[in-house]
Amino acid sequence: MDMEQRAWEVEAQSLAALPSDARKQKQQSNSARHIGIDIFSHARPRGVLKYVPTDFVVEEESIDGDIVRIDEPVSFEETAYGQHIAARLTKCGMYSTLQASLELSHALNIPLENIHYAGVKDGQATTAQRLVIEGVQLEALQQFRDPRFVIESLHRTSEIIRLGELSGNHFSILVRTTQTITQQWLDHMIAWINQHGVVNFYGPQRFYEPRLLSHIFGRLIFQGKYDEALKALFLMPSQFEPRAIANVRSRLSGCYGRFDDMRRVMSAFPYSFAVELRALDAMQSGKNAIDTLNAIGDQTHYWALAYTSLLANELLSEIVLKKKQMPEELPLLLSTTKWTWDTYKKQLFRDSTQQYIDNIKPIAAIRMSKSPRVSTVVRPEGLRAVSVPEGVVFEFSLSKGAYATTLLSYFFDLVTPPPLIAGISHECVDVKKVLGSGSLKHITSHFQREIESVQKFHELIVEE
Template sequence: MVHKLDSLIGISIYCTRTEGTGGKIRSSPDLFHVSEVLREKTLSMISSSGSYAVYKLKKSGIDTNHALSEIFRRYGLKLKALGLKDANATTEQYVCDTSTGRGISDITTNRYTLEKIGFVPKPITKKDMIGNKFKIKIEDADFAKISNFKDQDKILNFYGYQRFGSRRPVSHLVGKAILQKNFEIAIEVLLSFTSEYDLPENNKIRDMLKDKSNYPRVLNEIPPQMDVEILALKEFIDHGDSLKALRVIPLPLRRLFVEAFQSFIFNRTVSMAYDNSKELLQPLDSDVCFDKDDILGRYQNDPQQRLAIPLVGYSYSKKNRFDHEISQILAEEHVCPKDFFVKEMQEVSVEGGFRQAVMQCHNFSVYQSYLSFTLSRGSYATILLREIIKPSNPVVAGL
């Protein structure tokens, strides 16, 4: 039996049979380390001369989006990250200037440092990143059970809690409303959806926001960490237009809403396929796969190929062995592939694609109560840890 929070993000199964170790993670950011791993070819391109400055961003206690927003606000430097890292961790990642020039000098604050490491001829992108290297301490756990865990190569590649909102899984609900062209509902959900796992003071604010007549009064009571809600609420108060209120939200976050709903469908698809006893660990004839260079193609009986499962978008093709599950889920959610093209907000439209079915976990090791491992780009350490810990409450466990 999975936790209710798992079900809310589309996960209804465990894919390993080991007994959970119990315990928790992230009681302090310095007990959860993550650093990005770039391709050797990309690293070799970084030099003392070039068009675009590349930086290493080290941070703790602030997420990537807020760190980059603060850097832009303070220094006018617009940077693009290869991946998003959350606040409750100690992280190292690469960011690249979006315009040509010499960049700026190094920055040091109490929550992050920005160090210029060189230049590249063209901006680096997420395709230049192989994955992420982790070192994580599991506290209050059964160490013997941690040491005995050997199923790291059998973990299904679910999207993790952070994709949806760890304490308040709402991003996909906003995305769904956008796809259904119900922009009023999208704003209402963003502002007033409450979660039993969220902080009481946050739920109190959101309860008041369920009544639109409270909007002007509540605006001054919203804590600064709800910066997205403040932006949208101000715009709605000024113009009474839900679509305009959504548009003031930064584009990367608006895209994330739609992509979160796409991720929710993926999680449900994998869960349902597992329950239907479909082969997920290995590709079968005619399956779409990633090869060793992450290039998509049909299965060629190559042991290095990895099964890929569709990510639904407006170009989704039903010619795959998971369409039974996908079509059923879309019908239940009252969404169809063409809805992923949003005429009224085309910049958030999602074409679709594929995601590997199983995590690629390398260099897995256990030392004392620390786990070290490397995951391929886009995979979530919290999903691996969920299978190890099997928590009675993911929030309490720090997942």
């Protein structure tokens, strides 16, 4: 496929050819309970996230507190020494850090493991973060071009960054609304949050939007049901997917195991079935279920994290609803401590995942930690909000492991297109300019085609 003919553009063409009834999709306004969050019983205004990628801007904060600014020019510094190249990755569109890294590794002909980053940033967003790249010539990196993201060399380095080596992220976000939100109400909510903080739930992006089934795949692996996990990847329906995608999964169920037929069925929707197509490549080469799960190891690891996140969300919801004493921290399941076992034992027996340590051993991609833990309550730094005709523009910083969507859920009943809801503004807004913290002018200029394509893609799916 030509680089310009991206997977999701092929999918957009396929969707555009379908009747409107096949392009219907339910909104995700009831998705919180699906991922274990059960505390938002009060009425909240409806808010739309990520109508265009520039509505959701994420700038990484390093351990030393420096922010990787999206709107600051950079140039290569020859003064530093080392065998690796430190670079800034700026992306805008439908690609996550993982997907950008895959494209970069293919283009530069280096192993994916040579590309290091501290955090995985969303697709459907505009993000800036630091990379360290091994085994690449500076000239090759400087000549690299891709319309979906920009790699700008910073300096040579001998140090590798690891996942988790960041202090947090800085956010500039537009939430689009169908009604006017008063500044008085926003100020009241901000004062309450600054005093009490927010419960640190894992947000929907942890569960692979829009399908929101990653925790189920993870649970099956934790049960030792590797073949069933793969089959669920291809066939399990989701109430949050468009009908067109559900129809493809239905057709797949009739040809599961016939690899050429499966590929033909998925070929019109290569964006929605990107992971499935990678898994199919491994299956078609003769790999068994365990080897296939290892072949798509980046995804398999995140399925495991999704299941552990579901258990944490359920436990946090129970603590809030039953008004129990909130602990300062919770352990995460990918560890072997007695604290972890005591915390999640009831849920593990409920799900028949109590043998998870043995069951995940064959999956090398699922990494155990000595004692991973998460803060139960977080307080955003520098939280402010500005009411604008299109909705509300927010600015804040969160520590690593905290989700912007969780904070914003205290203000709004959030939905993420597709589909669009009627009544929102379609105007592009420079959130940096509104906040007086810079400008996205060069971003919107450089990624104009990408932004417009995402906009059109979202408008193809209609609300059911």
